[in-house]
Amino acid sequence: MHALDDGGDDRTPAQPSRARAPLSAGQRVRLVLAHVTIYLAAALFMLPLVYAFFSALKPNGEMFAMPPRLIGSEVRWSNFVDVFKFGPFWTYIGNSLFIAVAGTLVVLTVSACAGYAFGRLRWKGRDVVFIAFLATLMVPAEVLVIPMFQVMQWFDWVDTYQALIFPFAFGAFGTFLMRQFFRGIPLEMEEAARVDGAGPIRTFLLIMLPLSKSALAVLSVFTFLSFWNSYLWPLIVTVDYKAHGTLPVGLATFSGLTGTRWDLQMAAAIISMVPTTLLVIVLQKHLVKGIAMAGLGGR
Structure with a gap:
């Protein structure tokens, strides 16, 4: 004889999901218009990149042909190969990659520590120092070129990797971004760590840093792009371009006394966009989250 045990299962039945209310005619029209506007804006921003890519496949003599044509008389994929034969392009890529990665790591370390000190620690004169530190954002970088070059001469760092990395390691933007994020973290988490004896x-190492991955991702992308696209400072502080030249400086070498190889320069520009594009794609989720949290944080 089998007995049925109807009351032995304490699990509650799954609640039915709420059905979305149907959109009205006006809401559907606004939704369609919003999507069309987004697609048109995306196409508008992509058009220069598409034109640049097809221009990199044209012969050099057809770059400024009139009327302009998207595709040349022949498609020269060899332009992307000839870029590396024209000069030490691999050296430029390696230098830029090393400087951008090393500079980003230094900036992340400095900004995270300084942001935590300004945002969570209490010490005399903190706000005054932070305002003075933040005021450096109003000074154009071009104004600081001569003083920075003199400092590099004093340290004997001219034409070295140190001169390309450390002058920009103590920027106020990264410190401000991390400070805003740290101030948005609930105080209860820090107090709980203090109760546990931390x-x-x-x-900072076990609580704050793991929670700040999104903000660090945002800062890493901005910093990497800044080092990767820097042109004026590497042009000034570098002497031996073939040994310590960066990618933006290398792009300028396609222009010379005998003319400009526009086809190779365009192909080199397309190649230079690959690392930064991949970085943004990989960190896209953290970028959206980090910008939202760091921009609205602060108490």
């Missing part, structure tokens, strides 16, 4: 350094 000091400021341990709290």
Whole structure:
């Protein structure tokens, strides 16, 4: 004889999901218009990149042909190969990659530590120092070129990797971004760590840093792009371009006394966009989250 046990299962039945209310005619029209506007804006921004890509496949003599044509008389994929034969382009890529990665790591370290000190630690004169530090954002970088070059001469760092990395390691933008993010983290988490016996350094390493991945992703992308696209400072502080030249400086070498190889320069520009594009794609999710959290944080 089998007995049925109807009351033995304490699990509650799954609640039915709420059905979305149907959109009205006006809402559907606005939704369609919003999507069309987004697609048109995306196409508008993509058009220069598409034109640049097809221009990199044209012969050099057809770059400024009139009327303009998207595709030349022949498609020269060899332009992307000839870029590396024209000069030490691999050296430029390697230098830019090393400087951008090393500079980004230094900036992340400095900005995270300074942002935590300004945002969570209490010390005399903190706000005054932070305002003075933030005021450096109003000084154009071009104004600082001569003083920075003199400092590099004093340290004997002219034409070195150190001169290309450390002058930009202590920027106020990264510190401000991390400070805003740290101030948005609930105080209860820091107090719980203090109750467990964690000091400021341990709290920073074990609590704050793991929670700040999104903000660090945002800062890493901005910093990497800044180092990767820097042209004026590497042009000034570098002497031996074939040994320490960066990618933006290398792009300028396609223009000389004998003329400009526009086809190779365009192909080199397309190649230079690949690392930054991949970086943005990989960190896209963290970028959206980090910008939202860091931009609205602060108490």
